[in-house]
Amino acid sequence: MISAMVLAGISVYGAPLLGLVLLVGAAGFPLPLSLMVFAAGAFSRQGIISWYYAAGLGLAGTVIGDSLSFSLGRWGGERLNRRFGDSTLWVDAQTTFSRGSGVAIFFTRFMLTAMAVPVNLMAGSTCRFRNFLVYDLAGESLWILLYGGLGFLFGSQWELIRETLGDFGWLLLVLAVVAGGLYLVLQQWDRRSGLKLQSVEIPVVQSH
Secondary structure, X not given: OHHHHHHHHHHHHOHHHXXXXXXXXXXXXXXXXXXXXXXXXXXXXXXXXXXXXXXXXXXXXXXXXXXXXXXXXXXXXXXXXXHHOOOHHHHHHHHHHHOOHHHHHXXXXXXXXXXHHHHHHHHHHHOOHHHHHHHHHHHHHHHHHHHHHHHHHHHHHHHHHHHHOOHHHHHHHHHHHHHHHHHHHHHHXXXXXXXXXXXXXXXXXXXX
């Protein structure tokens, strides 16, 4: 119900509302943010909103929301750890974060999105904001490009996709796109490597 109301509002008020919604969601309010970005891409394909305007405000809103939860972790990290320490999501986020803070921040922006807020809180108590911001900007930019690009690509079919795919389906869809992109890059790399090998002349050593 809330999602339908928000989507209707974005179609009317455009990119400013999208940026506000992403800010609130990134700060910790439970909203289907990936769906919002996907819908924004579809709306831009239909000419309802400007894609560049939506991407810019969406990225700004998301980064501000992430920074708010980062700040909350900076000032109340231990209290939050005591309160949510028994949560399975919190434990999973802690495990992911302990393996590498920068990598955890980056991948929870667009893949393990359920862990994004817990990771932000942990980063606030352990990381410098400048370092956090670099990984956050990179991950959120990729997230907006992936989901917004998919929404733009599928256009008017986004409602059907929304009804068909659950949260796991969204992850599979993104992984499929990433895997396809990596396959094309590796294939192009192999071709270039093959051309380079063919162009190398092997000197022949004559025996005396």
